[in-house]
Amino acid sequence: MASNPIAALSSLLKAASIDDDEELLKAANAVLKSSKNNFDALHTRVVALLKLDRFEDALRALDDGGDKLAERCILEKAYAHYKVGQLEEARILVTKGGMRGLSHVAAQVAYRAERFEDAAKIYEELSATEGPIDGEENDLRINSAATDAQLEWQGDGEKVGQDRKKPSREDLEAFETSYNAACGCIARGDLNAGRVLLKRARDLCEALDELSYKEKHAEVLPIMVQQAYVFTKMGKLAEAEALEKMINIADVPEPPTKVIAQNNSLAAAPKTDNPFLTERIFDSAPTLTHGEKHFEHQASILRRNRYAIDLQSMKYSGVAYHTACAIAKSPKPTISPFVGTLGVLNAAGTAKCESGKAGLKQILPLLEKRPNDVGLILVIVQLYVLTNNPAQATELLETFLRRLEESTTSTDHDVRFAPGLIAVLVSLYRLSGRKAPIKQELGKAASYWRRKSKSSPTLLLSAGTSLLESSDARDLRVAGEMFTSLRSKDPNDRTAIAGCVASYATTDLPKVASELDKLTLVSRLISGVDAAALEDAGVPYLPTPPAQVASKKRAAESSEKEKEKPAKVRKIRKSKMPKDFEEDRKMDPERWLPLRDRSTYRPKGKKGKKKAADLTQGGVVKEEGESLELAGGAGTVKVEKSAGGGGNKKKGKKGKK
Structure with a gap:
């Protein structure tokens, strides 16, 4: 009785395709009803459950089969643990066998556990040897590019080889590899290249004939979400808003991508006056299962946005408490x-x-x-x-x-x-x-990181450039060592080559003489420079802020208007005018001075002349007993004050006249 179902199972396995997984499962269950220990049927049931994405049922089927089935289905069990998010159990299983399939699962487990360096190493080993699986090379290229992009997102871009940073011709032939290459460029900050590659990936996906419209739409939506993000980061808000209108968040197939799309839509939206409405929309995002969790750099951004919304909602004490607890654990x-x-x-x-x-x-x-x-x-x-x-x-x-x-x-x-x-x-x-502490601080930092395996090229470049400003031979030697270290990582780095030449040009020119040909000729650099025009233009000056320009312009305009405006003629009342006032007659400029102080004043009579002679204003005061020397040596004249005044006057009589 049991031979017929087994024969039927064998015939089904030979003619099996991806579309008849349900039939395979039914046939395997039928065999197991009559023969519970049939390992072929047990194995077939596990595989059918995995293909139907019933991973928890597959794990239960493996447990029911016992240790013998578990030893036979190490690959299937590791894959099921990986799909349900039990990464540690999957990691232990993949270390037990040496099958090529287990290496693929090991790479996927490392990728999901955010051990991207381990995943990249496994993919590199798999790519070095050719496997028997059709299409494996393309899958390895896709997964390797995704791993490199994640290394860039995590800030470990120096662990990605320089030859893998630039997209190859093969990367531009499929929408998956184009998309991963775009993510790598975006993570490095090259948004323009990422924008071009995303458009390429979208066009390739929409041009595929083997995918249905529904399948194309499901693949294109994540690409559009990434495009909207890039446009927002580039400041092209109109393009981002147009893409956001085309994206129906409910249609995004993957829950993690759906959460990110909703978050980006809120971040790019104009500021609202109702933060509580924003909070409600943010909380409406779907809850992720353990196997669908975001990567840490994505989850951290979402948590920070949660706190930012709480601050806008004036939940200050809650934000202060929860963030303090999180900081205490780090x-x-x-x-x-x-x-x-x-x-x-x-x-x-x-x-x-x-x-x-x-x-x-x-x-x-x-x-x-x-x-x-x-x-x-x-x-x-x-x-x-x-x-x-x-x-x-x-x-x-x-x-x-x-x-x-x-x-x-x-x-x-x-x-x-x-x-x-x-x-x-x-x-x-x-x-x-x-300026002095800058060179010292950059030099100390550069010396420290040069002793480490993980160095910062930007820091070494800044330190080397700062040391080039010095005329000390020791500083130039240290700068040359820094630029040489940069060249060891990228021999074609023109900035590092120029730094090496500048460092040794005055101290050891033969050492860098062969590098001169790699630099752009000076004649080519100045070919488009018009020296006469520069000389005529004069010395450049810093641009004036718009506010100052506007104020200076207003001041200049007001001064010009004042110059053009005729002086206001002040009218004097007739009652204030003198009786002999004539309109065309020029006013005497000394009219406000006392009469005796005017230049036209001439005293009259003997007494008046004597009085004018005795005036001391502007003259020399003659004290008693003072000798005045006359010009020409005519001797001295003794001037004495007379005692008493008016001795020659007659005394008047007392009493009334």
Whole structure:
């Protein structure tokens, strides 16, 4: 009796296709009713359940089959654990076998667990050997590109080879590889290249003949969500809004993508006066299962947006409490973007979104509780700068970095020389006009990271450029070592080549003589420069702010109008005019002076002339017994004051006349 079902199962397996999984499951169940220990039927049932996306049922079927079936179906069991989100159980299983299929599952498990470096290594090993599976090469290219994009999103872009950063011709032939290449460009900040590649991926997907309209729509919607994000980041809000109108969030097939689409739609929408409505829309997003969770960099952005909406809804105490709890669980100090942003949100909740001196007054006490909170320190530094107190901001950051430098923990030193913090300190020095500490700080940071496997090319470039301004041979040698280190990672980096040439040009020219041909010729650089036009244009000047231009323009216009405007003739009342006033007669400029002080004054009579001679205004005062020397040596004249006055006068009689 049992031979007929088994024969039927064998014939079904030979003619099986992806469309008859239900029939396979029914046949396997029919066999198991009569023969419970038929491992072929048990194995077939597990595979059919996996193809029907019934992963939990597949795990139960594996448990019912016992240890012997579990040993036979290691690949199926690992895959089922991976699909239900049990990543640790799947990781243990993939280490037991050496099958190529298990390597694929191991890479998927590492990818989902956000161990992207391990996933990239597995895919690289798989790509090095050719497998028997048809289409495996294309799948490996797609998954490898996705892993590289995730490394870029996590800030580990230096672990991606330079040859994989630039999309190849094969990447542009399928919409999946074009989409992953676009995500890599977006993560690196190359939004324009990402925009072009996304359009390419969308066009390729819509041109596929083997997909139905419904399947194409399901594939195109995530691409459109990413396009809207790129347009918003580029500031092209009209294009982003047009795409948002074309996207029906309810039609997005994957719940994680649906949540992201709704979040981006809220972020790109104009500011609303009702934050509680925004909160309600944000909370209406679907709840994700364990197997559908977002990646950490996506989940952190969603949590930060949740706190931002709460701040707009004036839930200050709640934000301050929850962010403080999250910060307490994280190691300190840390340069994690998520933890740093939590420090900013905690400060905003504590200060009730007040800024300036009022906000500083409420935030500064937090520094005593969390002296190593990088996010909090950066908030205080920013508020000091906004209140025109850069010296206090510089002192605060210097104290924090000095404390980390004195620590014996290596992780503290990584935070001390973090490129972002170094950039903030250098900006503060430039704001204060302090050039000497800039070179010293960049040199220390560059020397530290050169000893590490993970270095910052931007930091090395800035430090090398700063050292090139020095005329000291030792500084130039250190700059040359930094640019040489950059060239070891990318031999075709023209900036690093130019830095090497500039470093050794004055001290060891033969060392870089062969590199001169790799640089652009000076004649080519200045071919489009018109020296005569530059000379005629004169010395350039900094542009004046629009407000000052407007005020100067108004002042100039008003002064010109005043010049053009004739002086106002002041009319004098007739009652105030003198009787002999003549309109055309010129007024005497000395008319306001006393009569005796005017230049036309001439005393009359003997007494008047004597009185004028005795006047001392503008003349020499003759004191008693003073000798005046006459010009020409005519001797001296003794001038004495007469005693008494009016001795020759006759005395009048007393009494009435």
